[in-house]
């Protein structure tokens with residue numbers, strides 16, 4: 253067991269900032285249900301993101317747009333019940349914070365009251381400033397998310413690397429500074445050039461968690477089903493597969509089907 257997993261203290265937003273200050277990398281993964289959240293919390297993950305990627309991974313939608321606030325709250329509650337140590341972040345789903353900052357606050361309050369999560373995450377920079385400020389005023393910690401923001405897929409038109417052009421990179425830097433200035437405790441940078449992500453990480457005092465943004469970030473996040481090989485249809489260059497759980501499940505189920513069909517299961521010691 254590593255020294256990291258021996259530290260059983262609850263991870264807080266403050267502790268993440270301290271980790272950045274002492275150069276300790278932050279490990280974050282998604283989870284959407286009790287059983288998986290319990291496993292990854294026990295394995296020493298620092299931050300669990302109840303991501304709106306649940307829309308893809310759990311519900312089979314093509315984008316993150318269809319998932320509702322009620323559904324995110326359901327996933328959030330399931331995860332929080334399992335977690336003792338990790339900081340739990342719940343994504344605000346598409347349409348619950350972009351239009352009106354009072355609605356944004358009401359959505360964030362529902363997430364915090366009903367899930368008992370530690371904080372929320374939302375996508376965007378200057379365009380959602382008012383919503384972020386209002387949520388922060390209510391004492392709810394906010395994690396930002398810049399670069400490839402999947403809730404804007406219909407504007408981007410594809411999931412390719414963002415901020416390769418100078419103008420978009422400059423806007424991302426301005427947005428990152430703004431998110432820190434107004435009080436976000438951390439930001440996620442998704443699928444941008446590693447040099448840009450490193451620059452932003454060095455520029456900010458708050459932790460920068462990358463996904464497809466290179467090794468210069470203060471931490472990394474992956475979608476758990478992708479890194480465990482459960483969701484095999486998605487294999488971007490930035491993804492490292494740590495296991496082939498999909499094949500393990502497939503083989504186990506095929507063996508079970510075979511055992512039931514042949515009458516091998518249950519045997520005498522497996523019955524009353």
Ligand code: KIV
Nearest residue numbers: 282303304305440473
């Ligand atoms: O919803 C999600 O899983 C995310 C990660 C990709 C950062 O936002």
